[in-house]
Amino acid sequence: MAHKGKLSRRKFLIRTGLGTAGVLALGTYLARNPIRRSVLQTLSTMDLTYVGDTDDPLIWFELTADNHVLLLSPKVEMGQGIFTGMAQLAAEELEIPLERLRVVHAATATGNIDGLSTGGSTSIAGLWEPLRELAATFREMLRTEAARKLGAPLSGVQLKNGVFQYGDSQLTFADTAAGVTDWNLPETPALKAADAFRHIGKPVARVDLAPKVYGDPIFGLDAEMPGMLYGAVLRPTHIGARLLKADTQKAAGMPGVVQVVEAEDFVGVVARSYAQAERAKAQIEAEWEAPVHLQQADIEARMTVGNGKHTIIQKEGGPMEGPEGETLEFRTPIGAHAQLEPNGALAHVEEGRATVVISTQVVGLTRKEVAERLGMNPEQVNIIPAYLGGGFGRRLHTPHAVPAAVMSKAVGRPVKYIFSRQEEFQHDMFRPPTHHRMKGRLGADGRLEHLEHHFVSGDVGNNSALMIPGVPTILGADIGAVRGGLLQYTGVPNLRAVYYHVDLPFATSWWRSLGLLANTFAIESFVDHMAAKAGQDALTFRLQHIPQDDALGARLRAVLERAAKASAYTETVRAGRAMGLAASVDAGTPCAQVVELSLEEGKIRIHKVTCVLDPGLAVNPDQVRAQCEGSIHMGLSAALYEEMQVVDGALTPVIYGPYRMLLMKDAPREIEVILLQGKETPGPVGEPPLGPIGAAVANALFRLTGKRPVRMPLAKSI
Amino acid sequence: MPVKVTLTVNKTVHHLELEDPEMPLLWAIRDLLGLKATKFGCGKAACGACTLLVDGVPVRSCSYPARLGKGKTITTLEGLGTQAEPHPVQQAWIEEIVPQCGYCQPGFMMAAAALLKRVSNPTDDDIDQNILNVCRCGTHTRIRKAIHKAATLAQTGQAQPNTPEDGA
Numbered sequence A: 001m002a003h004k005g006k007l008s009r010r011k012f013l014i015r016t017g018l019g020t021a022g023v024l025a026l027g028t029y030l031a032r033n034p035i036r037r038s039v040l041q042t043l044s045t046m047d048l049t050y051v052g053d054t055d056d057p058l059i060w061f062e063l064t065a066d067n068h069v070l071l072l073s074p075k076v077e078m079g080q081g082i083f084t085g086m087a088q089l090a091a092e093e094l095e096i097p098l099e100r101l102r103v104v105h106a107a108t109a110t111g112n113i114d115g116l117s118t119g120g121s122t123s124i125a126g127l128w129e130p131l132r133e134l135a136a137t138f139r140e141m142l143r144t145e146a147a148r149k150l151g152a153p154l155s156g157v158q159l160k161n162g163v164f165q166y167g168d169s170q171l172t173f174a175d176t177a178a179g180v181t182d183w184n185l186p187e188t189p190a191l192k193a194a195d196a197f198r199h200i201g202k203p204v205a206r207v208d209l210a211p212k213v214y215g216d217p218i219f220g221l222d223a224e225m226p227g228m229l230y231g232a233v234l235r236p237t238h239i240g241a242r243l244l245k246a247d248t249q250k251a252a253g254m255p256g257v258v259q260v261v262e263a264e265d266f267v268g269v270v271a272r273s274y275a276q277a278e279r280a281k282a283q284i285e286a287e288w289e290a291p292v293h294l295q296q297a298d299i300e301a302r303m304t305v306g307n308g309k310h311t312i313i314q315k316e317g318g319p320m321e322g323p324e325g326e327t328l329e330f331r332t333p334i335g336a337h338a339q340l341e342p343n344g345a346l347a348h349v350e351e352g353r354a355t356v357v358i359s360t361q362v363v364g365l366t367r368k369e370v371a372e373r374l375g376m377n378p379e380q381v382n383i384i385p386a387y388l389g390g391g392f393g394r395r396l397h398t399p400h401a402v403p404a405a406v407m408s409k410a411v412g413r414p415v416k417y418i419f420s421r422q423e424e425f426q427h428d429m430f431r432p433p434t435h436h437r438m439k440g441r442l443g444a445d446g447r448l449e450h451l452e453h454h455f456v457s458g459d460v461g462n463n464s465a466l467m468i469p470g471v472p473t474i475l476g477a478d479i480g481a482v483r484g485g486l487l488q489y490t491g492v493p494n495l496r497a498v499y500y501h502v503d504l505p506f507a508t509s510w511w512r513s514l515g516l517l518a519n520t521f522a523i524e525s526f527v528d529h530m531a532a533k534a535g536q537d538a539l540t541f542r543l544q545h546i547p548q549d550d551a552l553g554a555r556l557r558a559v560l561e562r563a564a565k566a567s568a569y570t571e572t573v574r575a576g577r578a579m580g581l582a583a584s585v586d587a588g589t590p591c592a593q594v595v596e597l598s599l600e601e602g603k604i605r606i607h608k609v610t611c612v613l614d615p616g617l618a619v620n621p622d623q624v625r626a627q628c629e630g631s632i633h634m635g636l637s638a639a640l641y642e643e644m645q646v647v648d649g650a651l652t653p654v655i656y657g658p659y660r661m662l663l664m665k666d667a668p669r670e671i672e673v674i675l676l677q678g679k680e681t682p683g684p685v686g687e688p689p690l691g692p693i694g695a696a697v698a699n700a701l702f703r704l705t706g707k708r709p710v711r712m713p714l715a716k717s718i
Numbered sequence B: 001m002p003v004k005v006t007l008t009v010n011k012t013v014h015h016l017e018l019e020d021p022e023m024p025l026l027w028a029i030r031d032l033l034g035l036k037a038t039k040f041g042c043g044k045a046a047c048g049a050c051t052l053l054v055d056g057v058p059v060r061s062c063s064y065p066a067r068l069g070k071g072k073t074i075t076t077l078e079g080l081g082t083q084a085e086p087h088p089v090q091q092a093w094i095e096e097i098v099p100q101c102g103y104c105q106p107g108f109m110m111a112a113a114a115l116l117k118r119v120s121n122p123t124d125d126d127i128d129q130n131i132l133n134v135c136r137c138g139t140h141t142r143i144r145k146a147i148h149k150a151a152t153l154a155q156t157g158q159a160q161p162n163t164p165e166d167g168a
């Protein structure tokens, strides 16, 4: 039973910066060129404001008759644990037991729509205040009604465990709300002080644990509708391929086929089962025109520092000139998202309305795209987000909702459209390949006098459907590609970070942590190299170049020192085991990692990873740990093994296995996560621990073999 | 030509008529029986998301024709245990808070249950050699801990194994 009443739409929660995405806040900064402020300041001032409606508790909360509170989340759960974090934030102010709060995805029809996306590790940090304020306001709205119903003075109504009490009388939330049509909005109540927290900061179990362990049908691809059919869409296997002609006669006659759908921009088949749709699709006789000559070497030649337009994104002192000094070059490959649940959508288009169930990180954008294609108003389209079987940025654009809707409209029945795994690999929006030229020179005192990072990357944010047109041109730099590309060693008098933009013939975009993994690999490998040149250990050398007198610098020093101590970091190879250290700061969250590894029968064996992260306040320490572990595994997988290549004009491989990923046998036997709290509020968590891992492995390999790996995937360097 | 097949899934006998004689067991289970725990990840036996047990042996059901399930005993995650009566593997998964996105987890749990059936106290090497599923979220270290814990739970009888039958 849901209650929804009239609400006086007085704007009572004034948020600064509402309407500008975090994206833009950083953008404004980068546009100020030349840049005077340090990288650490930049990252620490990143705006993480939640973009959406934070005025109306009644679109965020519903009550059930059995006295549960439903939290309608405009953010999606893709494994990152935000439903749990959001439940903790809301329950804290609602004064209810955690098990009485249920978080569900808000369908767009509820009106609670995220104005941007779920991504960038911003959800909990961005909702930290707004969600608690909404919950506190909702609580006081209820208390006001409870006082009226109980005939009590407001101050006399106590709230315990989700039940209002006045003398001997009691009222549940549901009873309180029953029949109320006109809510009075109180002033925004003061929020609880940190020392009174009962839920926040506790390592409570994930709220979605049971459904995920007992196999409930919660994912996008699990959705069903009566009379549902399966759709498949013809897609090219080659980059830049153009469809010249498609003969669908044979496909139309295949068993189970209901209809062949020839739309203005795609050819699809609708059949009674998934396998039948796929088999029929394979029978479409298509003629393509494609540049089949394109090879990996062409891509790398293009992706080389010096090509394309460049933008100086960090500039202190002068440039490094003359022959002295060190230069090293690094490369990272094209990376696939490879999330386990393929993309797909279940759409049902009816007269005057459409419903789409989908795993997406961009609920609002998907609604807009479907509505535009169907010629409907956005309000006629209801997007029902489901749990995502992995996101990692892959679902920051889900335009495949459109063909699902078009096919549904054509056959007049619900249609579920699922990417094949081959399509998932070939039509990914990849992590772009990168090339880096690091330069540095030591002064007479053995400290860095110059440090420079010149790098080229394919697009990350520039061609994203989320990007506001014109912004890339204003910025000159891709806001995703530069993540982690600025040098955190601001104690070095002469610093340069220069970004080069080169276009690629295939789509690249957001991949968990964006440029951070590649950029940190280059920077932290090179700093390690310079430490060795200076005859210093990797920790001392780093600390020498990080200022103590700014807040973020102090936090970065702290994670580095703690990681070295906790891992008993040493540069001596013992019993065939070597250690590597690296650190990064991402969006204001510092992280340091130490990897301990050896070679067993010529293969890299990771024994232990020590990870020290300072996310500020950890709303749920266990889930922050889980995000560290996840980032470490995903980062190790990418750094050690993963690689897409362009062969004869096609992206390959197209299946797990040949696209080698970290398996149980490769995973570290031990991961130790230590959380520091260097600030009072929560900061980003889901991506920052992906920064150091590649460099930490490379640095350990250097200790072990004396050879510095300069190319990912690192397993190939052995 | 449609084929008739009788499948025993989670102790229930189902008489199915397969319009498509090549329909993979995965889709018969998901679409005809409505059991959604078994996941589609790749359709090519390469990820393990669709792992279930056929006569107690782990099988990648995306690449196993449903008609071959005739006369065999099939167990999916729904049949492994329930919230009221969890299998030791599920109990351990809960205690170690293993899942992130959760999409790969049914496959991992089925592979783990099969391993524990053969090797009651698996070593790390046993795990490495037998659990070959893919997890993108990176839950590997928790999966390893949970498998060891499940072995202990099963031995101490703290969670009653609703042991998948092997049809023997």
Ligand code: FES
Residues within 6 Å of the ligand: B039, B040, B041, B042, B043, B044, B045, B046, B047, B048, B049, B050, B051, B060, B061, B062, B063
């Ligand atoms: S779906 Fe069967 S192994 Fe991937």
Ligand code: FES
Residues within 6 Å of the ligand: A079, A340, A389, A390, B099, B100, B101, B102, B103, B104, B105, B134, B135, B136, B137, B138, B139
């Ligand atoms: S938990 Fe997401 S893929 Fe394993």
